[in-house]
Amino acid sequence: MSDIKTQALACRQAAQALAQMPSAEKNALLNAMADALEADQESILAANAEDLNTARGKGISGAMLDRLKLDHARLSGIADALREVAALPDPVGQITRSDVRPNGIRVERTRVPLGVIAMIYEARPNVTADAAALCLKAGNGVILRGGSEAIRSNQAIAATLKRALREAGLDEAVLTLVEDLSRETMLQLLQLTDIVDLVIPRGGEGLIRFVAEHARIPVIKHYKGVCHLYVDKSADPDLALRLLIDGKTSRPGVCNALETLLVHADIADDFLPRAGRALRERNVEIRGDERTRSLIPEALKVTEGDYATEFLDLIIAVRVVADLEEAIAHIQRFTSDHTEVIATGDEAAAQHFVDALRAAVVMVNASSRFSDGGELGLGAEIGISTTRLHSYGPMGLEALTVERFVVHGAGQVRHPLPG
Secondary structure: OOHHHHHHHHHHHHHHHHOOOOHHHHHHHHHHHHHHHHHOHHHHHHHHHHHHHHHHHOOOOHHHHHHHOOOHHHHHHHHHHHHHHHHOOOOOOOEEEEEEOOOOOEEEEEEEEOOEEEEEEOOOOHHHHHHHHHHHHOOOEEEEEOOHHHHHHHHHHHHHHHHHHHHOOOOHHHEEEOOOOOHHHHHHHOOOOOOOOEEEEEOOHHHHHHHHHHOOOOEOOOOOOOEEEEEOOOOOHHHHHHHHHHHHHOOOOOOOOEEEEEEEHHHHHHHHHHHHHHHHHOOOEEEEOHHHHHHOOOOEEOOHHHHOOOOOOOEEEEEEEOOHHHHHHHHHHHOOOOEEEEEOOOHHHHHHHHHHOOOOEEEEOOOHHHOOOOOOOOOOOOEEEOOOOOOOEEEOOHHHEEEEEEEEOOOOOOOOOOO
16 A cells, blocks of 8 residues: 555544534634644744745746745734634534425435545645645545645644644644655545545646646646736726736735736726836836837737736736727636626626626625635635636635535335335
């Protein structure tokens, strides 16, 4: 038996006990994990500094370095996220439906844990803690397979969380960090159909496509975030500018950052020069169509490929559109179904935008950066699904459970015996 299969089986066995754990005990565990992360800050940050130094030596991109970096504030944020998950209602055992059938049986639908969830991710060491918190609160075992660029950070965080598990008297196998990062081991993990119930990859498009193509286990997919802001003719220009600057520049290396700006032709002459100045001041490279370049002379010529690109950098593609319908058609062509934003003062236009697009998150007069589980009230999110399975959009606790039927009767049978 391979080492990864042995680890996965141990995780599954430990998860069976966790699934029966009362909510109060799970919450106490998560709070203890948060306290332990804060107590171990220096050792975790030291491990992260080693990862950063190695990554810089390999020439890893600025966006990837930003995702990799931890500091005291980010680590405190990770601990706070665990406490937020602890404070959330426990979905396990919730009765979502209860009906009495004509024959007297009572049919309930209740939430139960999925079982064992494998997380495969790049760069972000916060995922180690976030995924553990969400999976454990929802009664699941979790197998964490991070990237080589964050191995020391992930090991340090996992060691802290495992200590909290041991101190709570739990089997630490319920949280398994895969330290053999070879391709062969990952492929073996993706074949464990009778042990692992769901795979959630988080990272670049290449990683997600690799997982989706090789897994025999259901996969939650989110290939990339090509997020659009459409500024309608009725938009408040100051509001639209705030959405643009926050969405593009507050953290350009994340999947909910804006990548394309669409502007209604009727307001382009006034709005685009203002937008161009604001973006220039923040070192954003603008790639625009002919109308855009006539209004923002320093803009580079945009290509069709740019409109389909997740830049994850201070670069934005811009296009002037004739009307709302042309904006919708552009988005439908290039969308990644992640997050789409409209700035408008017209409620009918806003509703048409919402109805016409199938993105997992649609924002009306709000920044794309709110497309995040924590910001949407889920606590720490385990990922964003653009796959229409049991969950769509940012995934929190409920997305880590499934509904099953529980039937209560008093001896009813479907086919009574004759006589």
